[in-house]
Amino acid sequence: MITTKTILQPEVLEAVVVRFVGDSGDGMQLTGTQFTDTSAMFGNDIATFPNYPSEIRAPQGSLYGVSGFQVHIGSVEISTPGDNVDLLVAMNPAALKTNLYAVKPGHTIIVDTDSFTKKNLDKAEYKTNPLEDGSLENYRVIQVDMTTMTKEALKDVEGLDNKSITRSKNMFSLGMVYWMYNRSKEHSVDFFNKKFKGQQHLIEANTKVLNAGYYFAETLELIPNAYSISPAKMVPGTYRIIGGNTATAWGLLAAAEKSGLELFLGSYPITPATDILHELVKHKHFGVKAFQAEDEIAGVTSAIGAAFAGDLAITTTSGPGLALKGEAIGLAMMVELPLVVINVQRGGPSTGLPTKTEQSDLLQAMYGRNGESPVIVIAASTPANCFNFAYEAARLALEHMTPVILLTDGYIANGSAPWKIRSVADMPEIKNHKVTEIKENWSPYDRDEKTLARNWPVPGTPGMEHRIGGLEKDFVTGNISYEPINHEKMTHIRAEKVRLVENNIPELKTEFAESGDLLVIGWGGTYGSLHSAVKQISDEGYKNIGFAHFNYINPMPKNTEEILSKYKKIIVCELNAGQFVSILKTRFPKFEFSQHNKIQGLPFSNDELVQQFKLLV
Amino acid sequence: METTTAVKKYTFKDFTSDQEVRWCPGCDDYVVLRSMQKALPEMGVNKEDVVFISGIGCSSRFPYYMSTYGMHTIHGRAPGIASGVKLANPNLSVWVMTGDGDSMAIGGNHFIHLLRRNIDLNMVVFNNEIYGLTKGQFSPTSLIGQKTKSSPYGNTQPPFSPGELALGANARFFARIGGNNPKDMTQIFIDAHKFKGTSLIEVLQNCVIFNDGCFDEVTDKEVKEDRQIFLEHGKPMIFGKNKDKGLVLNKLKLEVVTIGENGITQEDILVHNAKEEDKTLHQMLVRLEYPLATGIIRSFSDVTLEEREDALTAQVKANSKFKKTDDLFFSGETYEVK
Numbered sequence: 014m015i016t017t018k019t020i021l022q023p024e025v026l027e028a029v030v031v032r033f034v035g036d037s038g039d040g041m042q043l044t045g046t047q048f049t050d051t052s053a054m055f056g057n058d059i060a061t062f063p064n065y066p067s068e069i070r071a072p073q074g075s076l077y078g079v080s081g082f083q084v085h086i087g088s089v090e091i092s093t094p095g096d097n098v099d100l101l102v103a104m105n106p107a108a109l110k111t112n113l114y115a116v117k118p119g120h121t122i123i124v125d126t127d128s129f130t131k132k133n134l135d136k137a138e139y140k141t142n143p144l145e146d147g148s149l150e151n152y153r154v155i156q157v158d159m160t161t162m163t164k165e166a167l168k169d170v171e172g173l174d175n176k177s178i179t180r181s182k183n184m185f186s187l188g189m190v191y192w193m194y195n196r197s198k199e200h201s202v203d204f205f206n207k208k209f210k211g212q213q214h215l216i217e218a219n220t221k222v223l224n225a226g227y228y229f230a231e232t233l234e235l236i237p238n239a240y241s242i243s244p245a246k247m248v249p250g251t252y253r254i255i256g257g258n259t260a261t262a263w264g265l266l267a268a269a270e271k272s273g274l275e276l277f278l279g280s281y282p283i284t285p286a287t288d289i290l291h292e293l294v295k296h297k298h299f300g301v302k303a304f305q306a307e308d309e310i311a312g313v314t315s316a317i318g319a320a321f322a323g324d325l326a327i328t329t330t331s332g333p334g335l336a337l338k339g340e341a342i343g344l345a346m347m348v349e350l351p352l353v354v355i356n357v358q359r360g361g362p363s364t365g366l367p368t369k370t371e372q373s374d375l376l377q378a379m380y381g382r383n384g385e386s387p388v389i390v391i392a393a394s395t396p397a398n399c400f401n402f403a404y405e406a407a408r409l410a411l412e413h414m415t416p417v418i419l420l421t422d423g424y425i426a427n428g429s430a431p432w433k434i435r436s437v438a439d440m441p442e443i444k445n446h447k448v449t450e451i452k453e454n455w456s457p458y459d460r461d462e463k464t465l466a467r468n469w470p471v472p473g474t475p476g477m478e479h480r481i482g483g484l485e486k487d488f489v490t491g492n493i494s495y496e497p498i499n500h501e502k503m504t505h506i507r508a509e510k511v512r513l514v515e516n517n518i519p520e521l522k523t524e525f526a527e528s529g530d531l532l533v534i535g536w537g538g539t540y541g542s543l544h545s546a547v548k549q550i551s552d553e554g555y556k557n558i559g560f561a562h563f564n565y566i567n568p569m570p571k572n573t574e575e576i577l578s579k580y581k582k583i584i585v586c587e588l589n590a591g592q593f594v595s596i597l598k599t600r601f602p603k604f605e606f607s608q609h610n611k612i613q614g615l616p617f618s619n620d621e622l623v624q625q626f627k628l629l630v
Numbered sequence: 631m632e633t634t635t636a637v638k639k640y641t642f643k644d645f646t647s648d649q650e651v652r653w654c655p656g657c658d659d660y661v662v663l664r665s666m667q668k669a670l671p672e673m674g675v676n677k678e679d680v681v682f683i684s685g686i687g688c689s690s691r692f693p694y695y696m697s698t699y700g701m702h703t704i705h706g707r708a709p710g711i712a713s714g715v716k717l718a719n720p721n722l723s724v725w726v727m728t729g730d731g732d733s734m735a736i737g738g739n740h741f742i743h744l745l746r747r748n749i750d751l752n753m754v755v756f757n758n759e760i761y762g763l764t765k766g767q768f769s770p771t772s773l774i775g776q777k778t779k780s781s782p783y784g785n786t787q788p789p790f791s792p793g794e795l796a797l798g799a800n801a802r803f804f805a806r807i808g809g810n811n812p813k814d815m816t817q818i819f820i821d822a823h824k825f826k827g828t829s830l831i832e833v834l835q836n837c838v839i840f841n842d843g844c845f846d847e848v849t850d851k852e853v854k855e856d857r858q859i860f861l862e863h864g865k866p867m868i869f870g871k872n873k874d875k876g877l878v879l880n881k882l883k884l885e886v887v888t889i890g891e892n893g894i895t896q897e898d899i900l901v902h903n904a905k906e907e908d909k910t911l912h913q914m915l916v917r918l919e920y921p922l923a924t925g926i927i928r929s930f931s932d933v934t935l936e937e938r939e940d941a942l943t944a945q946v947k948a949n950s951k952f953k954k955t956d957d958l959f960f961s962g963e964t965y966e967v968k
Contacts, residue, residue: 054965244967253964266955277718279710296958297943298950302717307743311710314703314740318683318714321701322722326714344704433967434959472699472715472722475678480647480693482702492649493694 028087029242030095031190033183034112035104037071037080040183044102045082047187051200053254053431056244057086060396060541061254061429062094065368074128074136076107086194088243092395092541094428096618100193102186104128104159106137118151123186127160157229159185166225172214181222188226194242198223250433257396257426258285261329261355261419262292264403266299267435269325271404272411272443277324278303279315281334284367285423286357289329309337313354317341320350321481323447323471325407329355332374333364335418336381342416343382346507348481349458349467351410351417351445354388355403358422358538360614369614370424372537373589378418379567379596385504387511389413390567392420394540397432399425402564404440411445413514414466415507420566422538422588424616445469451476458491464517465510512568521561521570523579529557531630532580534606536563536593539617543586546622555630566593569600577604582629584609586617640671647697658809658835659688659756663695665812666725666754669819670698675723682725683712685732688763689756689835692727706737709744709753716751720936723823724751730771731761734790738770742799745828750934752822752829756809757792760841778840792832793916793927797909803829804916805926808849809836814860814925821926827934848922861915861925863904866896869921876900884914886921904929 031048033041042063049061064081071078085095098116103109105128116122129144143149144156163182167173184201191198202220209215255263269276278301280290294303302324306312313328320326330338335356345352358374360366378390389409393402399421406419446461446469457479458467470477479491487494488502523532525547535543540562547560561576563569577583585594586609594608609625611617645667653659670680680698684690686705693700699722703711708726716724726744733741733755744753760778761767767780771792775784796804803825805818815833822829834845848857859869859877867877874889876899887894904926906912912928952958 050963056965056967247967249967251960251964252967253959253962263955263959266958270955275718277714279714296952297946298952299955299958300943300947302939304713304717306710306713307739310707311713311740311743314707314710315714315717317703318701318711318716319718320714321711322681322715322718324718326718340704341707348701434964436956436959437954438956471719472681473678473719475676478678478697478699480696480700480702482693482700483704484702 027089027242028085028091028095029099029194030083030085030097031100031102032081032083032098032112032115033102033186034079034081034108035183036073036108037065037078038073038180039080039104040180041080041082041104044183044187045084047201047204048190048196049084049254049429051191051196052084052086052194053252054200055196056247057088057242058091058245058247059254059429059431060085060091060094062424063427074105074107074133076111076137079108079111081108081112086242088245090245091430092544093616093619096620100190102190104183104186106133106139106143109143110137110139116152119153121153121155122149123155123157123189125159125182125186126156127158157189162225162229163222166221167218170214170218170221173218177215177218181218184219184222185226185229188223188228189230191223192227192230198227247431248433252431252433254429255397255400255432256288256429257393257399257421258288258357259292260397260399260432261393261403261421261426262289264400265293265325265327265353265407266296266301267400267437267440268404268407268443269301270299270437271440272325272407272445274323274325274411274445276301276327277316277319278327278329279306279312279319280304280329281306281309281312283309283331283334285359285426286329286331286334286355288426289355289357309334310341313338313341313352316352317345317350320345320352321348321472323469323473325353325411326351327353327355327407329357331357331359331367332361332377335374335377339381340383342388342418343384343386344483345416346382346386346388347483349414349507351414351469353403353406353410354416354418355406356418356420357426358420366614368423370422370538370616371588371612371614372420372422372539373592373612374420375536375566375589375592376595378420385508387508387567388415389417389511389514390420391417391565392537392563393425394537394562394564396425396428396430400432400435408441408443409514409517411443412466412517413464413510414446414469415510420537425538447471448477449474456489456491457481458486458488464513465506515568515571518565518568518570520572521563521576523576524560525551526557526559528579529559530581531558531626532577532583533558533560533626534563534583534585534593534597535560536566536587539586539588542617542619542622546617546619546626549619549623550626550630555627558626558630563593566596574601577601582607584626584629586610586622588612588616637674637676640677642667642671644677645670645697647695649694651695652691653688654839656838657688658758658833659692661809661812662689662754662756662815662833662835663692665815666696666819668812669816669823672816672820673723673823675823679721680723680725681712681715682727683708683715684727685737686763687729687732687761689727689729690732706732706735706740708732709737709740712751713744713747713749716749717936717939720750726751726753728753728755729762730755730757730759730792731769734770734792734795742795745796745799745801745830747935748800748802748827748932750826750828750936752831754831754833755792756833756835758835758837758841759789759844760837762837762840766840791916794913796830797913797916797928801830801928802827802930802932803926804832804912804928805830806832806834806922806924808834808845808854808858808924810849810851818926821929825929825931827932857921858924859921861902861904861923861927863902863926863929866899866901868896868899875921884918905931
């Protein structure tokens with residue numbers, strides 16, 4: 014029943030990466046989430062990443078129907094879901110085949126041997142059974158008749174059909190993993206009690222199978238219970254595990270409450286941004302007006318209408334949708350209305366790789382509109398700080414009366430991590446430019462001296478009736494103007510307005526060496542990968558390497574040039590063919606930038622970054 | 631629209647802006663503008679609560695000539711913007727001013743979805759069967775064979791009938807009116823405003839430059855009484871200079887009959903029911919070429935999107951334990967790090 018191969022795995026780890034993989038119907042997302050939540054409550058730092066097929070219900074046992082959930086837990090700071098898997102739980106041959114690449118020799122694989130039937134092996138395109146042909150001999154393979162044992166555990170529970178019995182085998186694997194990492198079962202048992210309230214047989218079944226897996230692992234003397242991962246040193250406070258898209262939605266809710274405005278979302282479903290819509294539609298209790306429009310264009314235009322009428326207006330999308338929204342974003346820029354555009358980037362171009370991550374919409378965000386049409390561009394860099402940057406996008410749009418494009422990506426949007434909960438009371442103030450008091454010679458284009466933001470009289474305000482539009486307008490009155498000099502002036506005003514945002518954003522910070530041989534530059538969702546790679550090199554003794562990560566792209570922090578000048582070499586790392594580096598080269602022509610790019614729909618791996626940086630120091 | 635504040639008294643002058651009107655002399659757009667300025671004081675709405683949203687085209691200059699709130703947006707997208715304005719502030723009287731190209735070509739998708747949703751706003755389509763601002767190309771309502779700058783040998787693309795398209799998209803209110811009929815147009819605007827739901831008004835608008843006379847055979851003063859039937863809810867479908875022609879249903883078709891001939895009396899003539907939910911007869915009226923149906927063809931009261939949304943929101947609010955975002959953020963699976 015059980016065979017183990019050579020034990021090569023270290024016994025104590027400060028962090029481990031566990032990946033649960035199985036058929037779409039095997040409940041791997043749930044299993045992973047349970048392990049995540051339990052570990053979070055234990056006090057570990059965490060990063061997770063789900064990986065599910067784009068097919069909704071792929072054929073059972075097929076290679077493309079494999080669904081997975083990876084979680085990285087540690088007693089140290091965890092900034093990525095991890096590259097190399099320490100423990101792979103594979104519920105069928107297809108899951109093993111498609112995920113084996115991530116497991117380094119010597120590490121552990123748990124398989125459900127019951128699923129290694131001729132039929133499933135054929136579906137996974139295995140010519141011979143990998144559990145028997147010696148191809149796994151460099152791994153520590155724990156073979157478990159999981160389905161059989163699940164059935165055995167449940168033979169006395171009444172009211173269960175065969176399907177429910179087979180489906181609970183994921184809890185057997187969870188029980189095993191709990192024992193291996195010395196986790197309490199308590200959280201999951203509580204979870205069953207809540208989830209299956211009133212369905213006693215299901216509570217009993219899941220609890221029984223979880224226990225069965227746990228005690229099975231315990232009785233196996235072959236599994237060393239040595240991975241005692243201590244709680245991580247984290248800032249004290251109340252935490253929760255949050256996914257990037259949820260954090261984005263919540264940041265918007267917080268901004269609406271803080272600013273005292275109603276939240277309007279105009280959106281159209283698109284992977285991987287749709288979960289923001291899913292989240293916001295739930296919150297009618299906060300007065301959220303979420304409008305699923307007929308297309309991307311109606312999504313953004315309805316938001317522009319809501320902004321004109323005085324709401325905090327949002328539209329959410331991904332790359333192809335941003336392309337469709339371009340003209341309307343230009344209108345919002347031209348009429349100078351506050352608008353938050355959230356682009357959860359995915360692999361492009363065209364339909365590209367909808368479920369994979371990439372940072373290739375940066376230049377589209379910067380320039381993807383007709384005419385001279387600068388907008389504010391910012392980027393979130395971790396699942397949890399999607400909250401802060403969604404809030405920030407709203408703050409900047411309202412305070413500067415212009416569209417803000419917030420870039421996140423599939424990697425941080427679908428990933429999750431601990432979030433130290435922010436109370437709205439502790440968030441920065443958000444001002445806006447609404448006016449009701451009529452002054453002499455009043456115009457809708459009266460501007461704030463410091464920011465150049467125009468004022469924001471909204472329909473319903475007596476005496477402030479006015480017309481705005483996409484045609485060029487007179488600097489003073491806001492009426493249509495075809496005057497050549499006025500057009501040039503207005504073009505500069507709109508650009509200057511965005512540039513002045515630099516006075517309202519924090520300075521660029523560096524981590525590790527404050528000056529030295531090499532500066533690693535990144536932006537957006539690659540923060541975790543870059544941070545851990547630079548940390549590793551730094552820990553290894555290369556003390557002259559610094560790291561600067563950009564969240565503010567247009568405009569950039571004021572001290573950017575100063576930071577760049579402190580290092581001998583600069584490398585810009587992006588998940589695209591070199592978009593941010595092209596902006597840096599234009600803005601700071603006196604510096605030489607080298608670059609590291611990856612366009613595989615995947616995040617950076619630690620090894621590739623470490624290797625690349627070592628060549629430069 | 632019912633507002634809680636006392637409604638101020640206005641005349642049409644209160645709704646004229648300081649901007650010079652720049653349509654071609656003789657254009658029916660002037661008629662629409664003046665009719666609107668005359669209708670607004672009759673609607674019982676405060677000026678600050680009126681918003682005109684337009685797309686691109688000759689008709690879309692409309693908001694600049696009104697002294698209300700307004701936005702001149704981008705081609706075809708006025709319905710989206712107007713929907714956002716109305717959903718953000720349901721207290722506003724929102725008007726989409728658009729043309730046949732703006733609403734049915736580039737904006738066709740938004741046009742049908744606006745009607746489907748039934749948001750309480752109004753849309754005026756200036757249909758001149760041509761692109762004016764781009765100087766004379768065929769539009770989605772241009773006729774087959776019509777010679778235009780982009781169809782010098784004649785248009786080969788069959789047209790939409792705006793009314794049929796609208797009813798197909800489940801328009802609850804559809805009216806059609808000649809661009810030379812300010813009196814009835816004014817009343818239709820008032821009725822459209824009062825109607826709860828999306829109101830669509832098609833104005834048969836002559837373009838004096840690129841499609842002059844396109845509606846003459848039905849709108850010309852000499853012929854209009856014989857060629858048009860002006861429909862009024864609850865009144866018999868009678869038309870003609872001598873008020874002796876009427877419509878009856880013959881099998882599955884509308885038929886023109888003469889009262890006093892073949893034993894036909896006024897009793898035999900159909901009575902217009904604009905408020906009927908079943909749109910079969912409204913569709914027949916919309917399709918009718920002789921006489922051309924004008925006036926309010928359909929005015930069926932239905933629940934609006936805002937009403938549905940408001941009811942849901944009230945229900946969710948009443949049942950929710952979340953009053954502030956903090957309640958949400960600190961709910962469920964949280965844990966303490968000490």
